[in-house]
Amino acid sequence: MDPFGLFCTGALLACGLYWFVCLLGPAEQKGKRAVDLSGGSISAEKVQDNYKQYWSFFRQPKEIETAEKVPDFVDTFYNLVTDIYEWGWGQSFHFSPSIRGKSHRDATRLHEEMAVDLIEVKPGDRVLDVGCGVGGPMRAIAAHSRANVVGITINEYQVNRARLHNKKAGLDSLCEVVCGNFLEMPFKDNTFDGAYSIEATCHAPKLEEVYAEVFRVLKPGSLYVSYEWVTTDKYRGDNPEHVEVIQGIERGDALPGLRNYKDIAEVAKKVGFEVVKEKDLAKPPALPWWTRLKMGRIAYWRNHILVTVLAAIGIAPKGTVDVHDMLFKTADYLTRGGDSGIFSPMHMILLRKPQVPPTQS
Numbered sequence: 001m002d003p004f005g006l007f008c009t010g011a012l013l014a015c016g017l018y019w020f021v022c023l024l025g026p027a028e029q030k031g032k033r034a035v036d037l038s039g040g041s042i043s044a045e046k047v048q049d050n051y052k053q054y055w056s057f058f059r060q061p062k063e064i065e066t067a068e069k070v071p072d073f074v075d076t077f078y079n080l081v082t083d084i085y086e087w088g089w090g091q092s093f094h095f096s097p098s099i100r101g102k103s104h105r106d107a108t109r110l111h112e113e114m115a116v117d118l119i120e121v122k123p124g125d126r127v128l129d130v131g132c133g134v135g136g137p138m139r140a141i142a143a144h145s146r147a148n149v150v151g152i153t154i155n156e157y158q159v160n161r162a163r164l165h166n167k168k169a170g171l172d173s174l175c176e177v178v179c180g181n182f183l184e185m186p187f188k189d190n191t192f193d194g195a196y197s198i199e200a201t202c203h204a205p206k207l208e209e210v211y212a213e214v215f216r217v218l219k220p221g222s223l224y225v226s227y228e229w230v231t232t233d234k235y236r237g238d239n240p241e242h243v244e245v246i247q248g249i250e251r252g253d254a255l256p257g258l259r260n261y262k263d264i265a266e267v268a269k270k271v272g273f274e275v276v277k278e279k280d281l282a283k284p285p286a287l288p289w290w291t292r293l294k295m296g297r298i299a300y301w302r303n304h305i306l307v308t309v310l311a312a313i314g315i316a317p318k319g320t321v322d323v324h325d326m327l328f329k330t331a332d333y334l335t336r337g338g339d340s341g342i343f344s345p346m347h348m349i350l351l352r353k354p355q356v357p358p359t360q361s
């Protein structure tokens with residue numbers, strides 16, 4: 001080949017590579033690059049072992065049924081997935097209904113703002129974010145409401161990521177991040193003016209434990225909203241396909257066991273809350289929340305190739321490919337859960353801690 005031909009071929013290959021890596025299916029908000037993928041707080045050489053350990057939790061009898069093991073199991077999970085989530089999804093680790101004419105990023109932000117609008121907080125109020133991830137919702141909510149948001153997550157790596165993002169966004173004066181277990185929160189009784197949880201309490205082995213903790217730290221009269229992961233009225237425990245999809249979702253998302261939508265209000269009342277409102281935000285006329293997962297399929301293939309190459313040349317930890325594969329399969333289970341209507345990640349419940357504690361009978 002003459003030099004000109006060689007140059008043209010090289011240029012074409014470079015453009016193709018640029019398109020493949022950078023343009024094809026970009027994430028909503030790039031916080032991470034593929035070359036920076038890590039195992040969170042786990043050192044690179046231990047990622048593969050931790051991935052195996054994660055799966056061992058699902059051996060029968062399920063270890064995650066022992067409540068005291070769940071925080072460790074969830075912590076391991078988030079060490080493994082946090083960078084991939086940020087890289088391939090953005091800084092908000094949740095779903096939202098699609099909105100015609102709006103980007104995923106805008107739809108995500110509106111879903112987050114709705115949560116804080118529902119709990120009616122004022123600028124300067126102290127609000128709790130139960131299971132805050134790397135703080136995507138926290139920043140949107142602080143900017144929208146001017147409230148002081150305190151987020152709690154079990155995963156130390158997420159705490160550092162969230163603090164970094166808060167600083168970069170200039171919101172560190174409004175946003176604080178604490179590493180801790182939401183089943184035993186390091187906060188005093190009656191100290192928050194409101195609380196919210198977005199797709200996080202599904203990790204609690206017993207919902208009453210986390211709801212009781214939120215109840216304890218809220219000031220009397222204040223509101224708590226939660227977006228819960230649930231099985232819906234369409235779910236049938238005797239349908240093998242339904243069971244396969246729900247188990248697939250549990251295993252790929254570190255869940256000790258999905259709850260049925262009917263159980264949520266019962267638990268809330270049991271710990272003392274008044275139920276103000278309850279609604280599945282996934283139901284029509286809302287547009288499907290799982291469209292974004294389906295649309296990303298080509299990008300997942302691109303990501304799979306990238307992760308495989310990066311792990312082979314030693315840039316990404318060994319084990320990243322397994323984690324990515326797991327998420328790839330999980331995306332399919334979630335999509336099937338959405339398409340069939342048996343699962344919702346946004347069963348909204350709005351609760352009030354009564355002004356006067358209920359009398360014991």
Ligand SMILES: C=C(CC[C@@H](C)[C@H]1CC[C@H]2C3=CC[C@H]4[C@H](C)[C@@H](O)CC[C@]4(C)[C@H]3CC[C@]12C)C(C)C
Pocket residue numbers: 084085087088089092093094095199200202253254296299300303304324327328330331334
């Ligand atoms: C609330 C939870 C997490 C919900 C979602 C944020 C994540 C659930 C499944 C995740 C993903 C699946 C496929 C990945 C893809 C293969 C990869 O290339 C890029 C990242 C994914 C899109 C990833 C992103 C986050 C999710 C959508 C749970 C854990 C309670």
Ligand SMILES: C[S@@+](CC[C@H](N)C(=O)[O-])C[C@H]1O[C@@H](n2cnc3c(N)ncnc32)[C@H](O)[C@@H]1O
Pocket residue numbers: 071074078091092093094130131132133134135136137152153154155158180181182183197198199200201203204
């Ligand atoms: C799917 S992420 C959602 C994060 C955030 N709400 C968002 O929407 O971006 C779930 C979060 O719950 C946190 N979490 C799960 N179990 C926890 C526990 N026992 N104590 C504290 N945080 C927990 C995880 O660490 C993670 O940050």
